[in-house]
Amino acid sequence: MIKGVMFDFSGTLLRVEPTEEWLGAALAETGIAPAEAEEHAETVRRLTEYGALPGGPSPRHIPAHLEALWDQRDISAEQHRAAYGGLIRAAGITQPELAEALYTRHMAPAAWRPYPDTAPTLRELRRRGLPVAVVSNIGWDLRPVFRTHGLDDLVDAYVLSFELGTQKPDPVIFRAACERLGLAPAEVLMVGDDRRADGGARALGCPVHFVDHLPADRRPAGLSPLLDLLGPA
Structure with a gap:
């Protein structure tokens, strides 16, 4: 029973919210202006491909240097941040403040x-x-x-x-x-x-x-x- x-x-x-909304919220938080529509859509596509949003779609492939970290990502707060931070960077996010805002945003209740x-x-x-x-x-x-x-x-x-x-x-x-x-x-x-x-x-x-x-x-x-x-x- x-x-x-x-x-x-x-x-x-x-x-979790869709990847496009996640990116939009992080851009608004940092004050970084969104790219032109085509480039913005490509950024969303890359973030999705690399599974960079925790709770979102799973990665379609994982860079070799992140594989071991990915397998143990939920063991600690540090490993979780390192794994998803790595995927965010692998997806082509080069601005440190935007990468940080993306990771921080996914923990927000909103x-x-x-x-x-x-x-x-x-x-x-x-x-x-x-x-x-x-x-x-x-x-x-x-x-x-x-x-x-x-x-x-x-x-x-x-x-x-x-x-x-x-x-x-x-x-x-x-x-x-x-x-x-x-x-x-x-x-x-x-x-x-x-x-x-x-x-x-x-x-x-x-x-x-x-x-x-x-x-x-x-x-x-x-x-x-x-x-x-x-x-x-």
């Missing part, structure tokens, strides 16, 4: 949008008395994002890779979440979008439910079906 739920963050409960059914699903779990943990591979503190979007009171525990020094699919991170919820792994449902990373919860005996990592406006009801998995309210 399911008595608690673990959720991934990016692509599961919230989704850069994140809850999926339409995130709040209703979390409220329903709260109504049913099922505790919730957010389990994320991440290099920074996402709690302000949840507070800003009015979701923090619906989360009982945050288990973040950079705070533990390990990342999904390592069972250690899922075990920590179960312990903080005070439940056995078999009693905790893991909900995420990454088959490999989030699927690591199965090694502990947790049931797993996957959702599609889509833009927020293209996935209006991806979380709602999991309530059916939990049985009658």
Whole structure:
């Protein structure tokens, strides 16, 4: 019987803004004038190709000198910044102030949008008395994002890779979440979008439910079906 739920963050409960908006916000922050339309579009394309936006599209290819760092990017805040800073530079961003603004922008609550059914699903779990943990591979503190979007009171525990020094699919991170919820792994449902990373919860005996990592406006009801998995309210 399911008595608690673990959720991934990016692509599961919230989704980061599109790459073009991310770049626009950083340009506005720095006061750098946008390039002509064609050059601006090319910059967006390169940032997308290199997967430079954390939480955005995955890199289509990773420069060889960043491969090892990329694999361990969520172990610490320093590695996360180094990995994504490297991808931003690889995408052709040469102005240091713009590169810094791009990295900083993705951590702003305004850069994140809850999926339409995130709040209703979390409220329903709260109504049913099922505790919730957010389990994320991440290099920074996402709690302000949840507070800003009015979701923090619906989360009982945050288990973040950079705070533990390990990342999904390592069972250690899922075990920590179960312990903080005070439940056995078999009693905790893991909900995420990454088959490999989030699927690591199965090694502990947790049931797993996957959702599609889509833009927020293209996935209006991806979380709602999991309530059916939990049985009658």
